[in-house]
Amino acid sequence: MPTLIHEHTVALFAELSDVAFYLLPAVLRDDVGFLRTNRMGECSLMARELVRIARQSGLEARTSYGLIVSVPFSTTHTWAELRIDGVWMPVDLLLPRALHAWKITTDQVWPERLSPRGLFHRLTATAEPLVAHGDALCRVSFSTGVVS
Numbered sequence: 710m711p712t713l714i715h716e717h718t719v720a721l722f723a724e725l726s727d728v729a730f731y732l733l734p735a736v737l738r739d740d741v742g743f744l745r746t747n748r749m750g751e752c753s754l755m756a757r758e759l760v761r762i763a764r765q766s767g768l769e770a771r772t773s774y775g776l777i778v779s780v781p782f783s784t785t786h787t788w789a790e791l792r793i794d795g796v797w798m799p800v801d802l803l804l805p806r807a808l809h810a811w812k813i814t815t816d817q818v819w820p821e822r823l824s825p826r827g828l829f830h831r832l833t834a835t836a837e838p839l840v841a842h843g844d845a846l847c848r849v850s851f852s853t854g855v856v857s
Contacts (some may be wrong), residue, residue: 712824714800718791719822720803721766722759730755730807752787753836755803759789768792773799775832776851777825784850787836788829799829 731749744750744758747851756772763770794798794821805821808814832839840847 710825712798713793713822714798714824715793715819716822718768718793721762721768722800724745724762724804725755725758725802728755728803728809729838730803738825750803752801752803754849756787756789756801759800759802763789771797772834773797773829773831774836777804777828778830778853780853780855782850783830783853785836785839785848787830788825790831797831799825801825802827 712791728744728748728750731751733743733749733754733833737743738751741754741755741758744754751756753772753774759770760770767788771789772799774785774787776783786804788799788804789838790797790799792798802821804825805816805819809816835850838846839849
């Protein structure tokens with residue numbers, strides 16, 4: 710069931726309200742200075758910043774790594790989670806922004822305050838290799854379908 714994150718909780722992240730999603734070179738993926746100066750970031754960096762800000766504000770927060778479960782393909786992703794009313798609630802500001810920019814959805818359909826709860830499947834706290842071919846790590850996506 711869709712869940713809106715409390716407005717006062719989302720307000721904590723106002724300093725990141727204009728950060729956009731970009732695939733970054735490896736050397737910049739963990740560079741907080743780059744994110745803050747250029748207003749660009751990848752999912753894992755943004756998740757860590759959201760967690761840092763939440764913790765500074767006294768909220769219980771953690772990073773999560775797992776799957777975005779969607780048809781036709783599920784893929785790996787990193788996001789922030791806040792413990793709200795005893796429940797770990799996913800918070801991801803970049804995903805809806807990217808989907809809005811790509812004209813896949815709109816702010817009216819998926820506002821930034823809407824938790825992607827139910828869309829994410831947590832596997833662990835940080836990115837872990839799921840598949841390797843020999844010594845090479847592989848990007849992962851899984852064929853996903855709807856079972857009726």
